Structure formats: C-alpha cells, structure tokens
Amino acid sequence: MLQIEKFRIGKHAEAFGSEPQSPHTELWTALVGLLRRQSSIFMIVPPLALVMGMVYIFVAPTKYTAQADFITDTYKIQSFKLQSLEQQPAAATAAAVDPLAVDTQVQILKSSGIAQAVLNDQHLIGDPEFTGERGSLFPPLIKMISRFFLTPRSPSTLDLNKTALDIFKKNLTIAREPGTYFLEIYYTSVDANRAATIANAVADAYVNSFLDAKYEAAQHAAIWLQKRSDELREQAVNAERAAVEYRTKNNIVDTGGAEKKLVNQQQLSEFTTALIQAQAQTAEARARLDRANNIIVAQSPTDRNIDPATVSDSLHNDVITKLRNEYLALAEKKSEWAKRYGHGHLAVINLEEQMKDISDSIENELRRIVETYKSEYEISKSREDSARKSLSEIVLQSNATSEAQVTLHTLDSNAQTYRNIYENLMQRYTESIHEQTFPLSEARLITRATVPTKHSQPNVPLVVAISAVGGLMLAFWVSIFRDMSDHVFRDGSQIEAALKAECIGILPALKHIAKPFDAPVHLLQGSRRIARGRSLPWHVIDTPFSRFSEAIRSIKMAADLFELSRSNKIVGITSSLPNEGKSTLATALALSLASGHAQVLLVDCDLRNASLSRDLAPKAKAGLLEVLSGRAPVDAVVWKDALPNLSFLPVVMKSRIAHTGEILGAVRTKQIFESLRENYDYVVVDLSPLGPVADVRATTAFIDSYIYVIEWGQTNIQIVKHSLKSAGGVYEKLLGVALNKANESWLQRFEIYRGQYRNGEYGYVE
Secondary structure (H helix, E strand, C coil), X not given: CHHHHHHHHHCCCXXXXXXXXXXXXXXXXXXXXXXXXXXXXXXXXXXXXXXXXXXXXXXXXXXXXXXXXXXXXXXXXXXXXXXXXXXXXXXXXXXXXXXXXXXXXXXXXXXXXXXXXXXXXXXXXXCHHHCCCCCCCHHHHHHHHHCCCCCCCCCCHHHHHHHHHHHHHHHEEEEECCCCCEEEEEEEECCHHHHHHHHHHHHHHHHHHHHHHHHHHHHHHHHHHHHHHHHHHXXXXXXXXXXXXXXXXXXCCECCCCXXXXXXXXXXXXXXXXXXXXXXXXXXXHHHHHHHHHHXXXXXXXXXXXXXXXXXXXXXXXXXXXXXXXXXXXXXXXXXXXXXXXXXXXXXXXXXXXXXXXXXXXXXXXXXXXXXXXXXXXXXXHHHHXXXXXXXXXXXXXXXXXHHHHXXXXXHHHHHHHHHHHHHHHHHHXXXXXXXXXXXXXXXXXXXXXXXXXXXXXXHHXXXXXXXXXXXXXXXXXXXXXXHCCCXXXXXXXXXXXXXXXXXXXXXXCCCXXXXXXXXXXXXXXXCECCCCCCXXXXXXXXXXCHHHHHHHHHHHHHHHXXXXXXXXXXXXXXXXXXXXXXXXXHHHHHHHXXXXXXXXXXXXXXXXXXXXXXXXXXXXXXXXHHHXXXXXXXXXXXXXXXXXXXXXXXXXXXCCCXXXXXXXXXXXXXXXXXXXXXXXXXEEECCCCCCCXXXXXXXXXXXXXXXXXXXXXXXXXXXXXXXXXXXXXXXXXXXXXXEEECHHHHHHHXXXXXXXXXXXXXXXX
C-alpha cells in the first residue's frame, strides 16, 4: 500500500503541470496515508501497550540494587625471594594490565564458582527468592498454572541448586569503566539489606578464590617441581657417570692444569718438539760432516797430502790447530834456512821431514774427525727416524682419541645441561615454597556496598518509555502487515495502478432504504409497469443530493464525455463475480440518464441469472429471448416506468440455457441492438459476471463501452486482473471502473482529498 500511495501522489503530475515531489516528501505523504488508513491500529495498540506497562509497574515486585566498587591492580607484585637466592630485595614492578586480562576477571566474577561460593556462604539455596517464589512475576504464575496439568513434585537438591545459580547470575551485573581497571559489582534483590550483603560477598569470594587459586597453584607447582627435580638430579648423575665411564674405557686422561689437555695431546706436543730437535741435530751433524769432507776433497787430487797451511780453522779442533801452528812455524824456519843455507842443506831437509810428519798427522786427524762426524750424523739420523716414528704412532692414537673426545664432549654437555636445569628447578622450588607462605592478590575491594534507599525495579520512566515506543513500533508493523496483506480494492488509485483504467465513480454503501418515488397516477397505468420491489436503485431519484446520486452522475458524465469522442449509446455493465452490485448500478444509471430528456432502455442480458428481470418485471411472460427468436417485437415486451423516458427489456428464463454465449454473439442479436440504437438515446445492458461465464466476451460486437463494477474491500485484485486479461475485447472498450458498496469512513483514510471536499459548503445531505 505504501507503493500504491506513492503511485497516487506521482500519477499524472506531469500532465497537470506540477513538478514530481521529492522522495522525502513522497515517503512522508505515504506514511501519513498509512497512518490515516490504519488509524484504528494506532488508536488501540499504543494505549493498550501503555496500559500493560502500567499493569506491570503495579504488579511487578519491588527490587533494590546495591553497588560495590572493585579494582584490579595495575601493578603485579613479585613473589618474595630469599636473600640467599637473590641478593636483591623483592620489589613491585610496574606493568600495565592487559584489558583482555581485566575482561577475564569480569567473567570470573560472573562465573558459577563465585556464585556457588556466595550461595553456600550466605545459605541462600532453598530461600524463596532463589527458588523463584519471590522476586519474579511470571514463574509463580507458570507454576500455578502447571499445577492444573502436571502432578507437583518436590524439587531435588540439584534442582534447587541449579535454580539458585540461574537466579543469582540473572541478578548479578559486573560493569567495567572504559579505559580503567575499575569494576562495579551490582546485585539486585527484593531485600535491600540482602542486596548489599551479596554484593560485598561476591567481592570477598572473588578475592578468597584468587588467593586459594594461587595457593593451590603454588602447591601443585611445588609438588611437581620436587618430583621433577628428583628426576633431573638422577639424570644429571647418570650423565656424569656415563662421561666418566666413557673416559676410562677410551683411556682419556686429563692432565689437569688451566688448559685441561689430555695425555695424548701432551705427548703429541712433546714428540713434535723432540722431532724438531732431532732434525736440527741431524742437519748440524750433516753440515759438520760435509765441511770436513769438503776440506779433504779441496786438496789436490794428485797429491793427497794435506797442506796444513790451507786447512781451515773453522773445524775448531785443538789438535789440528796446534799441528797447524807447528807446521807454520817449521815452514817459516825452513824458508829462512833455505835462504840462508840453501834447499839442499841437511837442516832444511830435516825441517821438511818434520813438516811432512805434521802434515800426515793433520791428515790423520782430519780423517778421524770425518769418521767422528759421520758417526754423529748417523746417530742424529737414527734419533730423527725414531722421533718421526713415535710421532706417527702418537698421531694415530690422537685421531682415535679425538673421535672419542667428541662423544665425551657430548656426554659432558648433557651432564652440564642436566645440572643447570636441576639447579634452576631447585631455585624455583624454593620460590614456590615461599609463595605458599606469602600469597598476594592483584584485586581489592575499594568501596563496600551499602544498603540502597530507593528501589531500582520496576523503573517507571523506562517501563513507560518502552511501552510507548514498543506500542508505536508494534502498531506500525501491524499496520504495514495489514496494508501488505490487503489484496482488495480500496480507492481509485489502486484501480489506476493495477488495471491501468480510470475509476469513474465510487458508490457508497447505502445505510437505509429510500422511500418509493411517488409518481402521478396517470404515469402508472398499464400492465407492463416496472415494479419497485427493491428500492436501492431509486435512491438516485429519491435523494438526488446524496453521495450515491453524485457518484451515479459522475458515471453518467463519463459516459457522456465518452460519447463525444465516439458513439456510446450502448453501455454494458459487468463485474468479476456475482453480487458485486452491477444490476443495481445498471438500474441507477438508467434512472439517472432517464431523469433528463434522454430516452433510455435498460436491458437484462444476464442469461444465466436474470435477477434484474425478477426485481423489475417479475410477471413478465416474454422478453429478450422472444425478440431474438422473432416471436415477439420489442415494443410488445418492453416494460415502462413512472419516469416516461425509462424502458426495460427483461429476459424470461423458462429453463436453463447452455449456449448463452452463442446467443449473445449471434448476428440476430447484433441486428436487434442496432435497431435499439436507432430508437433510444442510451441502451444500458446488464451483463453476466465476467469471471464465471464467457457470455460478456460475446457482446463486444454490439456493446460500445463497458463499465466494470468492483465491490469495495471484497473483490480480490488478482481475480479482477485475471478476468480482464482473459477478455481483451472488453478491456479495449472499458469506459471505466466503478467501486461499489464503499465504506465512506474508511474511504476517507485511503483518499486524503475526499475528506476535504465532502464536508464543506457543498457537502452532501443524506
């Protein structure tokens, strides 16, 4: 309906030269329209909601809420440590508390453990307030009603405890000040003293549970640490024992000292030094031997006698040096004597013999020295070979020892690791023992709850506000639901939107029967006079200033305007379903047309249900069927009314006819209506409903235009759309749609403008 309301506002805006309204204006107008249409809902639901809210205020039990202020410390206190363990006193270190940790404390305060501790401490299990018998409105009612359907039984201890826990948690509220570590504990109870007591008990239970938890954790940690320390001590001992056994097995001996060398490593160093010394001694002996050989070889190859004068003193031999000195002295004396006595002198010859003996002695000494040097060289060489061999052996042993030493290092490392872990664990064990002695809490109670002086429930302003707002929202959604579920026609805009046809009149439902029209006696003469058994159609004549009469004149005006554009003398009246008032509308339209100067013929073409003929000509013996069959002329079967310009052509149904559609679609029928067109200004035809039968589709050959009657608030929109869709010829000649039996008071809610002109200076008089 909101969409229909928007269509109503925007339709034909451009045709009338007005600018389309803004979406906000359209929405506001649609909401106002909804309020007008569903005003009864808004007049009933919100007041009813307020009444229910007031009833709740009077019958709801009075409750009190106490508040206790609580804080979680922003400083975590370190555990007390002995001076022997740490040479520093225990101190508090500033550490900002994680907001998630504070939220966790809030959840702990709401937990079942805290609730159970308070219930047990205050002996609240089984108390009427914690069994649901006090402090609540609905559980006692439910319990009282259930007694009529269920056999009552005594609740078990478990049931009582569960119920008490649920009620306790429901009445407990923990609030946290944003950006702080400040917590507020609220508890609501029917007793003000109990509310304060429980609020304080919750804080105390939390602190006690925190201390107990830390004590139990420290105790469990101490037990675990002691067990673990024993295991680590045994593992450390086993690791050290394995290292010692491996060292013994592989002959790995530590020499001690700061460098912690092994025996084979020290031997390797010593043998390396010995080899180097042996190599040096061998080289020195070799050099001396080579030098002595070179001295011997340097003499003349032909004369193997050694010249003492040329023997080098680098040998550092005392014997050779002495002999050489003697040789040089004799040589000097020989030279002097040779010059003095000549070379052949016996003294010179003796000197030469002595010199030769000394030379032989020097040669013999040189050869002896060479043999000595050779012997020393061989000894040094043997010593070098022995040292090299010993070094090779110790190198082989060192390689094997190095491989064993890798494993030994691993064993020593494992033993040291176990030892370190064991020592750290023993330190933590000592700390845990002291934590059991000095448990510290990170939370404390700042302000204890006091007995409240004013009740907190029921909150009268809040209940009234919720009732008012809830009532308005409920009324709005109920109105929306009613609007969306209303699939019938209520105003002309719906017709224009759904059928794309013009609503030419809205006829109100007649509340009373009008008085019969008193015509002159001379106008009532004759046997074929129209009867006025049902006076509703004559309302247009009896009360010409009524809303019904004005609606009929609106339909008449639409027919006259349509005639200006093309011939519109024959007008058919039909509907979707029976009992929508099409026959009444046809009669009223004919009366309105005949009240002027036009000659009007009202024809009953409903060959399935001739209700119009039964009302206006109940004694008729012949009618339309006789005219169509040629058994009677039109003038012989036409009935007259008190109005001189109105005639009625009935239809007499002596038996049911199956092929009524073929009769109405026959050429003879068209010819008859063409002759009626010539003799009358208007021919108003009452047709069958369009939905149940197909007769109306056969009349498009001679009907100029159709008026479609829809019962206000009754006929389904989909039925009308389906009926018109299946009759394309009828829809093409559709003059307009008339809403019949409309409720005027309801209609003003759907069409805002109608309420503005129906009660003014030109208002109607019923």
